[in-house]
Amino acid sequence: MKVDFHFHLEEGPYSLNWLQRTCQALQSTRRTPESVSPNSLEAVQSVVRQLSRRMEEGCYSERWITKYLEQGSREGISYFGVVDHLYRFKEFKPYYEKHMLLDDSPIGRLQREWLDQVCIYSIRDYLEGVQNAARFYGNLSVGVEADYFEDGEVELGELLSQYEFDYIIGSVHFLNGWGFDNPETQHHFKEQQLHELYARHFETVIKAVNSGLFQFIAHLDNLKVFGYRPSEGKLLGWYEAVASALANAGVASEINTGLAYRYPVKEMCPSPNFLRVLYRYGVPVTLSSDAHFPDDIGTMLDEAVIMAKSIGYEEIVYFKNKQPIRLPL
Ligand SMILES: [Zn+2]
Ligand SMILES: [Zn+2]
Numbered sequence: 001m002k003v004d005f006h007f008h009l010e011e012g013p014y015s016l017n018w019l020q021r022t023c024q025a026l027q028s029t030r031r032t033p034e035s036v037s038p039n040s041l042e043a044v045q046s047v048v049r050q051l052s053r054r055m056e057e058g059c060y061s062e063r064w065i066t067k068y069l070e071q072g073s074r075e076g077i078s079y080f081g082v083v084d085h086l087y088r089f090k091e092f093k094p095y096y097e098k099h100m101l102l103d104d105s106p107i108g109r110l111q112r113e114w115l116d117q118v119c120i121y122s123i124r125d126y127l128e129g130v131q132n133a134a135r136f137y138g139n140l141s142v143g144v145e146a147d148y149f150e151d152g153e154v155e156l157g158e159l160l161s162q163y164e165f166d167y168i169i170g171s172v173h174f175l176n177g178w179g180f181d182n183p184e185t186q187h188h189f190k191e192q193q194l195h196e197l198y199a200r201h202f203e204t205v206i207k208a209v210n211s212g213l214f215q216f217i218a219h220l221d222n223l224k225v226f227g228y229r230p231s232e233g234k235l236l237g238w239y240e241a242v243a244s245a246l247a248n249a250g251v252a253s254e255i256n257t258g259l260a261y262r263y264p265v266k267e268m269c270p271s272p273n274f275l276r277v278l279y280r281y282g283v284p285v286t287l288s289s290d291a292h293f294p295d296d297i298g299t300m301l302d303e304a305v306i307m308a309k310s311i312g313y314e315e316i317v318y319f320k321n322k323q324p325i326r327l328p329l
Contacts, residue, residue, distance in 0.1 A: 001327045002301050003318045004072055005081030006145070006169060006218060006254060006288030009126075010059035010088075012118040019051070025293040026050045029067045060121075060129025062136075067294035069137055075298030079318045079327070081141040081286075082130050083169055087115065089123040092159060099149035101177030107185050114182070123163060141166035141320050145218065147173055148208035157213055167319035169254075170214030172204050172222065181225045181263075189228040198223060198230060202238040209245040215319050216252040216286060219259065219269035227265045232273050239274045243281035252317055252324060253283055255308060257300035258290030268304060276311050284317040284324060305329060 012018065027047060036042040057063060065082070072080055086092045096119070102112045127142070134140045144163075146156060148170045160168060173179055175197065178188060189197075201223045209217055220242060223229070246253060256269045270278065278285065287304050291297045308316070309329055317324040 001316070001329065002075070002077045002298070002305060003079040003081070003287050003316060003327065004077045004289050004291070004298055004301060005079070005141070005143075005167075005216075005286040005318055006083055006256060007068060007080075007291040007297055008084050008145075009064065009068075009082065009130075011085070011292045012088075012120070013114060014117065021293060022054060023047050023051055025067070025295045026054060028295040029071050031070075058125075058129075060125055062129070062133060064294070065129065065133040068291070068297050069133075069140065071294050072297045075301070077298050077301070079139045079141070080137070081143050081167065081318060082133075083143040083145040084126055085118075086123075086144060086146045087119055088121050089126065090119060090121070091123050093119045095149075095152065095155055095159060096147070098155075099147075099152050099177060100174060100179070107178060107188065110184055111177075111179060111182075114179075127163060141318065143167040143169060143215075143319070145169045145171050146213070147171055148204065148211065148213075149174060150204055150207055153207075153211040153213060157211075160213065166321060167215040168213060169216055169218045170208040170211070171218040172201060172208060175200055175204065175223075180223060183226075186226045189226060194228060194230050195234065197228075198235060198238065202242055205242055206245045209242070209249050209251050212249070214251060215322060215324065216254055216317075217246065218254055218288070219256045219290070220253055221270050221274055222259070224265050224267065224269075224271075225259055225263050229265075232271065236273070236277070239270075239277040240281075243277045243283055246278070246283045247281040252285060253278060254286045254288045255304040256288040256290050257304055258288070260303075261296075261299050262290075268300070268307070272307060272311070275307065279311050279313060284315070284326070285313065286317050286319070 087096050101108045130142045260268045289299045315326045
């Protein structure tokens with residue numbers, strides 16, 4: 001059985017590339033192929049109409065959410081979990097402003113610009129849209145992807161406690177305030193000792209596990225995103241430490257295919273070696289495409305299932321009302 005428990009409805013910044021990618025998603029998820037021939041004026045006019053409706057209705061409209069669910073059902077997905085990043089929501093902006101590097105350094109200025117471009121919605125708009133969809137689609141759970149910052153957990157817990165979710169994903173995307181998965185700041189990897197960086201990363205992941213805030217921790221080895229990674233033999237001790245923390249805290253993780261189809265490293269999270277260690281410790285996993293557009297939902301989840309089975313997993317989990325529910329793979 002397949003689930004997709006980590007996909008997003010929209011992500012800025014709003015570049016021309018974003019606009020083009022949105023057009024592509026609209027085109028490839030339309031219900032019935034159009035009778036007009038491609039590359040004709042009529043075809044372009046039709047795309048413009050769809051795009052203009054999408055922009056007017058926004059990403060929390062029933063129409064946009066339904067595209068993910070319909071496409072996912074075609075891919076054979078039985079249960080869905082929708083999230084968006086907390087940094088999209090104004091209610092959480094002070095939390096990010098406190099913990100992200102936003103000073104006058106080149107990375108600080110770039111991140112300030114990025115945060116202002118992406119942090120534009122209210123979480124209430126998101127929840128209204130997705131909870132409404134969940135009333136019609138019983139197999140949809142509502143979650144959020146929260147960034148974990150060291151020493152930010154009390155504040156984060158208080159903010160999150162004001163809203164209702166089926167699950168909260170904990171993610172480490174920032175180290176010392178630096179968003180390491182932003183392609184524009186990847187040069188920063190070259191200025192650091194990789195062993196120290198990985199140690200810092202996994203220490204932070206373990207603190208996120210132990211915070212008690214999250215049902216599952218996303219993409220455990222996301223730091224490899226641009227291919228900067230020490231040999232895995234040297235990371236095995238960290239893999240064990242993370243797996244042991246997850247098992248002791250009763251927190252799950254995921255097989256996330258996002259890096260495999262969208263980033264230079266072209267490998268799922270966790271790596272097969274890491275997943276073997278998780279399995280040995282009995283850590284449950286869910287499945288995630290980390291799609292940011294409806295046509296990406298479910299991408300490479302068949303490969304993820306094959307990998308999980310080959311390692312020994314016979315079950316996956318999904319979440320409702322903060323409870324893990326087991327399913328045969
Ligand atoms: Zn993430
Ligand atoms: Zn994500």
